[in-house]
Amino acid sequence: MIMRTANHEAGMCLIVLTHEHADAVLGLDDIRVVQPFSPTNDIDPTPIYLSEEAMNSIAVKFPYLVQKKLKEGQEVRRVAQLDWKIIENDCKKPFVASGLELVPLPVMHGEDYVSLGFLLAKKILSPRIHDTVQQRSTARL
Template identity: 60%
Template sequence: MEPDPATTPTSGTAAAASSSLIFLGTGCSGALPDTRCLIKPSTPPCAVCSTALSLPPDRNPNYRLNTSLLIDYCHNDGTHKYTLIDVGKTFREQVLRWFVHHKVPSVDAIILTHDHADAILGLDDIWVVQPSNGENDADQIPIFLTQFTMDSIAARFPYLVERKQEDGDEDARGALLDWKIIEDDVNKPFTSSGLQFVPLPVMHGEGYICLGFLFGRRARVAYLSDVSRFLPSTEHAISKSGAGQIDLLILEANGLHGVGGHPRSTHLTLSQSLDAIKRICPKKALLIGMRHEFEHHRENQMLAEWSRREGIPVQLAHDGLRVLIDL
């Protein structure tokens, strides 16, 4: 499959007059390289992790930070609003690498999928991307999350929720956050920075619900980062045979080998992800959340063959990828 112009990196100039999706991270919870492969190398060494430090990340698609997406929504008047989905353990590095590279000045809103470490542990660093009102005062950032995730964050980050400055510490910095509770219900959408989002509840291991999101008016995008099983209402909302074909499906594929289906599974394998893509039938799909079994170029060659056979373009995304899209 020839490179798709809609899924190749673009310059800041090309993106200036368009909405886009910026993949800040496309890896698993532990991120890549997997440190275990470096401090306790196997024989032979892990092909992905052993070479991960030999190239800079902007030229190494196997270097993957925690899964996170930045939605750059261009309004009709040309102003840009940035909505961030998930703030994981590697958030500071994502800011240094990709906010700087893509000239992203701040974050206007945050959406959290669930309360696991790879989705929330970067909240302590949110203040560095806080928007300013031009008078050296920061504006509040709305954070959309379920009550379950809110309760978990309140226990882990009470100072972010209560917003109490440490006594005597005039230089203490903390984000000004406006917590907004949403429902895990496809029939209860919400609006962030002028863009409507439909919650897409999925199972992330039995007994635990994680949210994905459907958004976009002109081009419709579904983002599902942590899935072990689809709920019928969610699959209907994004399926061609259900509510109608979506333009882009962003879906996790955590494990390369195996067929999954174990009762304690918390993620989809590649074969399960591809089966879901065939059922959902989007116009195209990008995969995220990959562990170190995935070698980017090798797996994309295999996916190119699958895409030709099935008629649905599918590729692995990579950190720093910017996709121009008319939202």
Template identity: 60%
Template sequence: MVYSLRIVLTHEHADAVLGLDDIRVVQPHSPTNDIDPTAIYLTQYVMDSRLYKIEGYFPSKLSIAKRICSGFMMSIAMLDDVYFKLREGQEVRRVAQLDWRIIEDDYDKPFVASGLKFVPLPVMHGEDYICLDFLFGEKSKVAYISDVSRFPSNTEYVISKSGSGQLDLLILDCLYKKGSHNVHLCLPQVCSKFFQKLGCPEKKT
């Protein structure tokens, strides 16, 4: 069975969204953008965020916007100049075609993408920000945990043995080998606290 490309966003920070226009390199080539869009799953908060104005930067219909810069890194301040309405006589430019699909930031409201069920896992990315990570897989359970500093008790329960059962694979954000950080877990906190809560014995080195 062949599945088309699907993308699930964790949050709207630059490291999560600023590569979206490059998706066009794996989409069918069409100089006029006459192709089926790629599904992007994200929360309403991420869609509405004014910080990056995602929908404005990556419009799903080229008839209202065009790309004038590509192939190099642009500062956040320049992004408002990347897309603008086409004027009469302007050429159509190729950009990624995206289909925005809103999901809930609630582990009781899973969604399905390409036949795979995803369970949303809200985590704290600093005490003032919620990042959305995911649990997926039926026969083998995988938890993808990006940009986390603390686990709310409900999320911690969902990925524990007593919640969804033993994880087969945990992909976990870990910023530094030593010390600590205010918006990310670091290796000492992961080894001394989190693995034990998941039912994994701490490995002595």
């Protein structure tokens, strides 16, 4: 989920990642298109909140997105600048992002995978996943 607060004039202010499947992560590199251009990638990174499991998976699949410094001899290439922030998969441990309190909630994704939905300002924000199992997810709340 990409979020923008009222005091953020253009672009996005943060990303909250629900899970590490392709339907949620394959567009992460495209975030560079809405970030300010810098030939040296010297821009403020966009905060991205995600579980440790999702972070580990992304680090394997997209190491160039999590690499902090250029290796010797490596040229600068324009990639999304992201500030990775690990959150816990625990509804008893809300977190604050850009002044907003979010509570992670378990949401079934298919038959056997639990992704994250979020409670924000007492409204449930669920990822738009076509195979979310509504009854089981609602019962867990």
